[in-house]
Amino acid sequence: MRIGIAFDIDGVLIRGKRVLPQAIRAIRRVQDARVPFVLLTNGGGTTEAAKAKELSRVLDSDIRASQMVLAHTPMAPLAANYSNVNSNAVLILGSPFLCIFTCTRPSSSKRNESKSGKSECKDAALAYGFKYPVLAEEILVTCPEIWPFRAPSKSCQPISLDRKIGAILSFHDSQDWGRDAQIICDLMRTGGDLRRVVEPHHRDRTRHLHQHHTPPEQLPLYFSAGDFVWSNNLPLTRFAQGAFRYALETVYSRLTHGKPLEYTMYGKPHKVTYDYAQSAIDAHAVSLSLSHEVPIMPCKYFGIGDNPESDIAGANNNGWTSILVKTGVYESGPHEAKYLVADVEEAVDVILSQPHD
Structure with a gap:
C-alpha cells in the first residue's frame, strides 16, 4: 500500500x-x-533514541529512533551554525536538569520510569551537533541573583561566561516561566553577553542603554511547538509551550516599550x-x-x-x-x-x- x-x-x-x-x-x-x-x-525534551526506547517498551513494539519526530527534531540542521570551537553558545530551554519520563501500560499497575542525572534536552542538542549548549538552570547556578526567588539546582554546575549566547532554542515546555522569561529578556537586551548581565562593572553601560531606549539586538529565537494546551488525566487541559510564548511576548513588549518579540516557529x-x-x-x-x-x-x-x-x-x-x-x-x-x-x-x-x- x-x-x-x-x-x-x-x-x-x-x-x-x-x-x-x-x-x-x-x-x-x-x-x-x-x-x-x-x-x-x-512534545520533546529528550533524545529521539531515548523516546523510541521508552515507547517501544510501553507500546510493546519496535520503534526506531529514526521514526521519532519530536518537536525539536527538525531543528537539528540549525546546529551547522553553532558546531565548531569558535561558535557562540546556544541557550536550550526545556526539561528540568533532572528529567523523569513515567508511563504506565494498560495491563500493568507498575510504572516504567526512566531517570537521568543530566538534562536530556542538552543531550539532544549535543546529538544534533551544537558545540556549546547551555541550560537556563546552569545560568542560574552561575548567578543566582538572575532569578532570586528559588534556590538553584544542586545537581547543576556553573558555566563560563566568556562565550556569548548566539541563539535561543526552546526544545520543550518551560519548567520555570519566570526564570526563563527573565534570562531571555536579559540576553535580548545585551546581545547575548551574560557578563553584561551579571558583572557589576557593566552595570552603568547596561542601565544607560535601557534608559535611552536603544533598540536591543534580538538574538535568533526558535520555538519547537506552538500548542497552547495539552491533555493529561485531569479534566481540564494544561498550559503548553505556546502559553509560555504568549506570556513572554507580553513581558518583552512591555519591557522594550512596545517592540515585538521576533521568533521562528517549528512543530x-x-x-x-x-x-x-x-x-x-x-x-x-x-x-x-x-x-x-x-x-x-x-x-x-x-x-x-x-x-x-x-x-x-x-x-x-x-x-x-x-x-x-x-x-x-x-x-x-x-x-x-x-x-x-x-x-x-x-x-x-x-x-x-x-x-x-
Missing part, C-alpha cells in the same frame, strides 16, 4: 501517564501491514515539520523493503491527532489526509478533519480499509 502515517503521541497513543489500550493494537496492525509510519509530536502545524516528517516516513518505507525489492514509496500521507489547531491544521495545510480522534484535547473548531473517529484504532481501520494503490 502506497501510504504513510504520522501518529501524534499525547492524546492519541498516551493519555497522561497511561498508554491507551487501542494504541498497542493500532501500532501492531500498522506494523503487520508493513505500512511506513512515524510518531510526530509537539505542528508548520511546513518545515511536515516536510521533515514526510522525509522520515519515506526513509522508513525504504527500510521496510527487502534487499531485492524496489521500495514502495508513499503517495498519500495520513496525520492522526487530537488537536485541531496543530494536528488537523497541519495535515490539511500540507496536503495530508487528516484524522481527528476524540481521546485527547478534541474540541470542534475551524479546522475540520477529513475523518472524525473515536480513537486511534478506529483511525487505523479507516486507513487500512481504503484502496491506496
Whole structure:
C-alpha cells in the first residue's frame, strides 16, 4: 500500500501517564501491514533514541529512533551554525536538569520510569551537533541573583561566561516561566553577553542603554511547538509551550516599550515539520523493503491527532489526509478533519480499509 502515517503521541497513543489500550493494537496492525509510519509530536525534551526506547517498551513494539519526530527534531540542521570551537553558545530551554519520563501500560499497575542525572534536552542538542549548549538552570547556578526567588539546582554546575549566547532554542515546555522569561529578556537586551548581565562593572553601560531606549539586538529565537494546551488525566487541559510564548511576548513588549518579540516557529502545524516528517516516513518505507525489492514509496500521507489547531491544521495545510480522534484535547473548531473517529484504532481501520494503490 502506497501510504504513510504520522501518529501524534499525547492524546492519541498516551493519555497522561497511561498508554491507551487501542494504541498497542493500532501500532501492531500498522506494523503487520508493513505500512511506513512515524510518531510526530509537539512534545520533546529528550533524545529521539531515548523516546523510541521508552515507547517501544510501553507500546510493546519496535520503534526506531529514526521514526521519532519530536518537536525539536527538525531543528537539528540549525546546529551547522553553532558546531565548531569558535561558535557562540546556544541557550536550550526545556526539561528540568533532572528529567523523569513515567508511563504506565494498560495491563500493568507498575510504572516504567526512566531517570537521568543530566538534562536530556542538552543531550539532544549535543546529538544534533551544537558545540556549546547551555541550560537556563546552569545560568542560574552561575548567578543566582538572575532569578532570586528559588534556590538553584544542586545537581547543576556553573558555566563560563566568556562565550556569548548566539541563539535561543526552546526544545520543550518551560519548567520555570519566570526564570526563563527573565534570562531571555536579559540576553535580548545585551546581545547575548551574560557578563553584561551579571558583572557589576557593566552595570552603568547596561542601565544607560535601557534608559535611552536603544533598540536591543534580538538574538535568533526558535520555538519547537506552538500548542497552547495539552491533555493529561485531569479534566481540564494544561498550559503548553505556546502559553509560555504568549506570556513572554507580553513581558518583552512591555519591557522594550512596545517592540515585538521576533521568533521562528517549528512543530505542528508548520511546513518545515511536515516536510521533515514526510522525509522520515519515506526513509522508513525504504527500510521496510527487502534487499531485492524496489521500495514502495508513499503517495498519500495520513496525520492522526487530537488537536485541531496543530494536528488537523497541519495535515490539511500540507496536503495530508487528516484524522481527528476524540481521546485527547478534541474540541470542534475551524479546522475540520477529513475523518472524525473515536480513537486511534478506529483511525487505523479507516486507513487500512481504503484502496491506496
